[in-house]
Amino acid sequence: MPSMPCGRARRSGCRAIVPIVNFPLDELGPAVTARAETWERLRLDWQIRPVAPNHGKPVVVSEFESTTWLGGLLIWISGEAELDAVRVSDDQAVSKHYDLTGLDGLEALLGELDALLTAGHVPDAAVVHQCPAAPAS
Numbered sequence: 233m234p235s236m237p238c239g240r241a242r243r244s245g246c247r248a249i250v251p252i253v254n255f256p257l258d259e260l261g262p263a264v265t266a267r268a269e270t271w272e273r274l275r276l277d278w279q280i281r282p283v284a285p286n287h288g289k290p291v292v293v294s295e296f297e298s299t300t301w302l303g304g305l306l307i308w309i310s311g312e313a314e315l316d317a318v319r320v321s322d323d324q325a326v327s328k329h330y331d332l333t334g335l336d337g338l339e340a341l342l343g344e345l346d347a348l349l350t351a352g353h354v355p356d357a358a359v360v361h362q363c364p365a366a367p368a369s
Contacts, residue, residue, distance in 0.1 A: 260292050263339065291307065307338075312331060313341060314329055314330075315341060317348060
């Protein structure tokens with residue numbers, strides 16, 4: 233496992249262990265499909281793009297949209313993930329960073345998205361903000 237210096241202890245040779253994650257990016261599609269009943273009830277359409285090489289750090293990009301919500305989910309091979317969801321009625325956005333280590337983490341992420349879209353429950357550690365208004369044409 234690679235290691236990296238840990239703060240001031242660098243001078244003493246202390247190194248932190250950083251796990252290598254090779255997140256199974258191709259599993260996003262099946263995980264989304266497993267919740268098809270929920271997405272259908274919400275009339276939520278998903279678009280999942282093929283895994284992109286992204287300059288040596290592969291990523292899967294997906295978008296979701298309904299009449300009430302729109303958003304996206306990005307997951308990198310490292311397990312880093314970004315979820316953004318915007319409520320159409322008032323442009324309130326919810327953003328959250330995840331560090332996924334396996335499929336259980338992906339299930340938790342999708343569970344939090346489900347709770348947000350169905351019950352308005354904002355995930356712990358999420359940032360809630362207002363999207364800028366579109367310029368008038």
